[in-house]
Amino acid sequence: MTSLTIVSFSTLARDPRVQRQIDRFAQEYEVTTVGFGPTPHPAVRHIELPENTRAWPSSKKYLLTRRFGHAYWDMSAVRAARTALEAHVGQADIVLANDVNTLPLALWLAPRQGIHADLHEYAPREKEHVRTWRWFIAPYQRWICRTCLPRVDSVTTVSPGLAAEYEREFGVVPEVVTNAAAYEDRAPRPTGQRIRLLHTGVARANRRLESMVDAMRGAPEGMTLDFMLVPSEPGYIEALQERARDLPAVRFRDPVPYTELVDAVAEYDLSIVVFPPTTFNLEHSLPNKLFEAVQARVGVLVGPSPDMADLVREHGIGDVLPGPDAESLGAVLHSLDASRIDRFKQAADASASALSAEVQIEAWARALERISAR
Numbered sequence: 001m002t003s004l005t006i007v008s009f010s011t012l013a014r015d016p017r018v019q020r021q022i023d024r025f026a027q028e029y030e031v032t033t034v035g036f037g038p039t040p041h042p043a044v045r046h047i048e049l050p051e052n053t054r055a056w057p058s059s060k061k062y063l064l065t066r067r068f069g070h071a072y073w074d075m076s077a078v079r080a081a082r083t084a085l086e087a088h089v090g091q092a093d094i095v096l097a098n099d100v101n102t103l104p105l106a107l108w109l110a111p112r113q114g115i116h117a118d119l120h121e122y123a124p125r126e127k128e129h130v131r132t133w134r135w136f137i138a139p140y141q142r143w144i145c146r147t148c149l150p151r152v153d154s155v156t157t158v159s160p161g162l163a164a165e166y167e168r169e170f171g172v173v174p175e176v177v178t179n180a181a182a183y184e185d186r187a188p189r190p191t192g193q194r195i196r197l198l199h200t201g202v203a204r205a206n207r208r209l210e211s212m213v214d215a216m217r218g219a220p221e222g223m224t225l226d227f228m229l230v231p232s233e234p235g236y237i238e239a240l241q242e243r244a245r246d247l248p249a250v251r252f253r254d255p256v257p258y259t260e261l262v263d264a265v266a267e268y269d270l271s272i273v274v275f276p277p278t279t280f281n282l283e284h285s286l287p288n289k290l291f292e293a294v295q296a297r298v299g300v301l302v303g304p305s306p307d308m309a310d311l312v313r314e315h316g317i318g319d320v321l322p323g324p325d326a327e328s329l330g331a332v333l334h335s336l337d338a339s340r341i342d343r344f345k346q347a348a349d350a351s352a353s354a355l356s357a358e359v360q361i362e363a364w365a366r367a368l369e370r371i372s373a374r
Contacts, residue, residue: 198298207282211324223333300318
């Protein structure tokens with residue numbers, strides 16, 4: 001059996017993208033996983049990193065003096081991984097490295113056959129809305145990309161926009177593996193007289209979710225909007241609730257476990273997936289919630305984010321707003337009726353297999369096969 005080491009500085013069992021990699025390769029390869037939390041799969045050997053370690057650089061002296069190599073190897077999570085993996089150097093056949101912060105470690109492991117990098121974000125602009133991050137961490141991220149990406153054997157990322165930027169800036173040509181949800185065998189639910197809208201996800205201020213609340217002020221009679229939000233920034237959900245206090249059609253419900261999310265989405269008619277282009281990664285995102293809506297067989301409303309807009313138009317699964325603002329959303333809400341929404345749902349049903357995780361992740365399998373074949 002070819003040995004495969006999957007490395008991610010995340011809690012593996014709670015990282016859907018990494019979990020898909022592990023589930024796909026656990027029986028086909030001799031898999032070792034490296035990351036936070038307990039073992040993510042019964043068929044793998046797991047190296048658990050200490051919970052109190054960090055995978056972000058914190059040494060001001062190294063970042064300010066641009067000694068980025070020192071900054072990387074000084075991180076406590078990297079030090080812990082290096083200690084735990086000392087005996088593995090040169091022993092693995094392939095390393096699957098998740099995100100750029102694992103790339104120097106993957107190169108240090110010196111696998112016999114090669115390295116595949118799966119990049120979940122465009123790393124040099126990941127938190128560009130934070131000034132201190134732009135000043136201190138962005139140059140460090142660019143250093144890793146510049147020095148490590150040319151040395152790996154293949155690359156994947158999550159959307160066409162991110163892939164194009166990695167190619168333009170660093171000369172690598174990533175294949176796209178979307179954050180698709182697993183295929184669900186279900187039928188669309190006919191739209192009734194009451195049109196139910198839903199927005200799920202992390203509650204962050206740079207996503208400007210208040211525009212969805214404002215769009216409901218003049219929404220058609222009988223239309224409702226539910227938020228299912230995961231807290232991220234203190235006070236933001238409370239601010240949204242206060243903004244919607246005089247709108248009985250806007251409700252907030254508790255988030256459900258990931259394994260129950262598609263079933264919850266299927267209770268609705270349309271999923272709203274509208275983000276303003278406040279960051280490069282947000283502008284070019286293809287978020288999980290888009291694919292969860294497809295598997296739930298509901299339609300979607302997206303903003304003019306190019307990657308989402310292209311996918312929605314290609315498959316006919318919803319409407320593309322002219323802008324990511326309350327006025328644009330409000331206008332589209334008034335254009336909807338049950339028959340139109342049912343067409344979106346039927347298109348989602350027709351696209352569910354092609355847009356499923358089972359189809360998307362085969363790009364990883366092909367990449368590892370190419371590395372192994374050499």
